Amino acid sequence: MPYLAEPEFRHDENARTGVLLINLGTPDAPTAKALRPYLKEFLSDARVIEIPRALWWFVLNGIILNVRPKKSAEKYAAVWSAEGSPLLAHTQKQTKLLKSLLGERGHGDLVVDFAMRYGNPSIEGVIRKMRAQGVDRFVVLPLYPQYAASSSGTALDQVFRTLMKLRNMPEVRTVRHFHDHPGYIAALAGQIRAHWQTHGRPEKLVMSFHGVPRFTLAKGDPYHCECQATGRLLAEALGLSKDDYIVGFQSRFGRAEWLKPYAVDIFRELGRAKTRRIDVVCPGFMSDCLETLEEIAIEGKEIFLTAGGGEYRYLPCLNESPAGIAALADIVEAQLGGWTGDNPDVSARSARARALGASR
Numbered sequence: 001m002p003y004l005a006e007p008e009f010r011h012d013e014n015a016r017t018g019v020l021l022i023n024l025g026t027p028d029a030p031t032a033k034a035l036r037p038y039l040k041e042f043l044s045d046a047r048v049i050e051i052p053r054a055l056w057w058f059v060l061n062g063i064i065l066n067v068r069p070k071k072s073a074e075k076y077a078a079v080w081s082a083e084g085s086p087l088l089a090h091t092q093k094q095t096k097l098l099k100s101l102l103g104e105r106g107h108g109d110l111v112v113d114f115a116m117r118y119g120n121p122s123i124e125g126v127i128r129k130m131r132a133q134g135v136d137r138f139v140v141l142p143l144y145p146q147y148a149a150s151s152s153g154t155a156l157d158q159v160f161r162t163l164m165k166l167r168n169m170p171e172v173r174t175v176r177h178f179h180d181h182p183g184y185i186a187a188l189a190g191q192i193r194a195h196w197q198t199h200g201r202p203e204k205l206v207m208s209f210h211g212v213p214r215f216t217l218a219k220g221d222p223y224h225c226e227c228q229a230t231g232r233l234l235a236e237a238l239g240l241s242k243d244d245y246i247v248g249f250q251s252r253f254g255r256a257e258w259l260k261p262y263a264v265d266i267f268r269e270l271g272r273a274k275t276r277r278i279d280v281v282c283p284g285f286m287s288d289c290l291e292t293l294e295e296i297a298i299e300g301k302e303i304f305l306t307a308g309g310g311e312y313r314y315l316p317c318l319n320e321s322p323a324g325i326a327a328l329a330d331i332v333e334a335q336l337g338g339w340t341g342d343n344p345d346v347s348a349r350s351a352r353a354r355a356l357g358a359s360r
Ligand SMILES: C=CC1=C(C)c2cc3[nH]c(cc4nc(cc5[nH]c(cc1n2)c(C)c5CCC(=O)O)C(CCC(=O)O)=C4C)c(C)c3C=C
Pocket: 024, 025, 026, 027, 042, 047, 048, 049, 068, 072, 085, 087, 144, 148, 150, 151, 210, 211, 212, 213, 251, 253, 284, 285, 288, 289, 290, 291
C-alpha cells in the first residue's frame, strides 16, 4: 500500500483536534478553460451521475464537456466578484469566523480549515496539511444541511479515500446532516424575519433546494425528506400556514425526472397567477453561489416577472451571519465530547518519558 508521507510519531505530543469543513468546489476562474477540468472531475463522480460508466464516458467526453464549459462560464462570469467565486469567498470567511468563535468558546486549540470536494483546495491536500499541524482527531462537517449521496456522501467518501492512504489512521467523527438543527433553523428564521420587519411580508415564501434525480428517493436517499423537514420547521418557526409557503427544487441537470415541483415552474405559475410579491430563500445552501445568485436571484426573477408576477425578492443565504456561524459552532461543539483538553494517554506517556529521562 503506497502511504502518504507523515510526520514521525512522537510520544510526548498531545492529540490535536481539527475541524474540517467541506464544500462542493468551484472553478478557478469563470472561463471555459477553467470550467472543463472542474466539470470533468465533478461529473465523473459516480455518486453524482448514476448511469453505466461506459455509456456516461461517451456522453460526458463526447457532448457535455464540449458544450457546457462555455455556457456555465458565462453564468459564473455573471456572479464572479472581486473576491473570486462567491462559494469560495464565503467558505473562506465562514472558516475564519468559525475558528474565532470556537476560540471565544474556549476551543482556541482547534485547527479549523476547509476543503472542496472538487477543485481546490482538495480534501487530500487539506487533510495532509492538518496532519502536518499535528491533527489526529478530525471533526468533518460537510456544509450541506440536508444529506444527499451526491453532496455529503461523496464529500465523506473523499475523506475516507484519503484516510486509506495514511499509515497512522486518525480518529474521525462525521456530521452527516443538520437539516433540523435548532440553531440552523433559528438562524434561517431570524434572517427572514429581519427582512420582513423592514420590507413587509410577501404573498408567498418560496423555499428552493438544489434538486437531485427523483429515482434516488425510491432508492433510499433521505434528501427529499430532509428538505421537506427543513421547510416544515422553518415555516413553523416563522408561524406560516401551508398556503404561505412552498418548497421547490432547482438546478435540474439532464433529461431525467428530478425532485418536483421544479422551482422554475413555481416561479412561472406564481407569475401567471399575478402574485403580488414572492420572497425566495435557498435554505439548502450555507453560502451563496452560482446556483443561488444566478439561477435563483437572476433567472428565477426573470421568469416570475415575465410571466406577470409583481415583486421578486431573493434573500441571501446564511453566509457570514453570526447566527449561522453560531449554529456551525454548536454543531462542532456537540462532536467534541471527550476530545478537548489533554489526552490522558499522551499525558501519562509523556510523564513516563520524563520520568525515564530523569532516571537515566
Ligand atoms: C446543495 C447540495 C447539492 C446537491 C445535492 C447537488 C447535486 C447535484 N449537482 C449536480 C450538478 C451540478 N451542480 C453544480 C453546481 C453546484 N451544486 C451545488 C450543490 C449541490 N449539488 C452547489 C453549491 C453548486 C455551485 C458551485 C459554485 O461554484 O458556485 C454544477 C456546476 C455548474 C453548472 O455547470 O451548472 C453542476 C453541473 C448534479 C448532477 C447533482 C446530483 C445528482
